[in-house]
Amino acid sequence: xxxxxxxxxxxALVAGGFIGLNWARWRGERAAPGEPPQASAPPAASQxxxxxxxxxFLQIEGTRLSGTDPQGRRMWDIRATTLEVDRDRQRIIxxxxxxxxxxxxxxxxxxxxxxAVFDISSKDVELSGGVVARSQDGRTLRAARVRFDASQRTxxxxxxxxxxxxxxxxxxxxxxxxxxxxxxxxxxxxxxxxSE
Numbered sequence: 335x336x337x338x339x340x341x342x343x344x345x346a347l348v349a350g351g352f353i354g355l356n357w358a359r360w361r362g363e364r365a366a367p368g369e370p371p372q373a374s375a376p377p378a379a380s381q382x383x384x385x386x387x388x389x390x391f392l393q394i395e396g397t398r399l400s401g402t403d404p405q406g407r408r409m410w411d412i413r414a415t416t417l418e419v420d421r422d423r424q425r426i427i428x429x430x431x432x433x434x435x436x437x438x439x440x441x442x443x444x445x446x447x448x449x450a451v452f453d454i455s456s457k458d459v460e461l462s463g464g465v466v467a468r469s470q471d472g473r474t475l476r477a478a479r480v481r482f483d484a485s486q487r488t489x490x491x492x493x494x495x496x497x498x499x500x501x502x503x504x505x506x507x508x509x510x511x512x513x514x515x516x517x518x519x520x521x522x523x524x525x526x527x528x529s530e
Contacts, residue, residue, distance in 0.1 A: 399426065401457060401484065407439040409513075410459060410482060412450055426452040431461065435482065435489065435513035442514040443467050443489075445480070457484035465491070469515045473499040477509070489513060495520070503527045 397417045401409045414428035428450040435443040448463030459482040467475040478493025491509040497518060507522025 399428070399452060401459065408436045409484065409487065410435050412459070414450065424454040426454065437513045441470070443469050458482060473497060473515055475515065501529055
């Protein structure tokens with residue numbers, strides 16, 4: 335009987351110690367022996383973070399953006415590694431882009447560029463940073479910038495413009511053309527080189 339009483343006492347002491355230890359933990363009161371318990375520190379006040387003006391409203395990685403005409407026919411497709419929405423300026427900024435310009439819903443001119451901006455209000459797209467574009471028939475267009483004017487459905491290339499096709503290359507300050515490069519109009523410092 336004495337053994338049962340000693341065993342019960344040991345179990346009660348261990349259980350009491352365990353409950354007391356856990357109670358102190360739950361309450362965040364871990365006092366050293368002989369010290370009064372300390373109140374736990376209040377949680378840090380959370381401050382709402384506000385987006386800085388230079389931070390994007392929305393950034394999406396690895397995405398595709400398409401533009402269509404009022405009849406629903408595709409005018410362009412752009413794939414980008416990074417896409418940011420600039421709410422204040424009403425534009426979408428894309429980095430490391432590739433894509434296609436279309437005519438009559440059919441792909442006409444594939445392109446790549448380091449950057450592109452889509453203007454949400456005008457629906458224009460501007461490629462920049464050194465644009466390289468290739469038509470379905472093998473012509474190549476290189477320019478510092480290429481802008482797709484959505485209202486006119488034309489491309490305006492500017493800055494060291496070079497259009498290369500078999501047997502000929504044309505340099506100019508600016509080129510205005512349709513998305514299939516069928517009706518090019520060059521202006522400013524035009525140089526034509528014919529090769530055999």
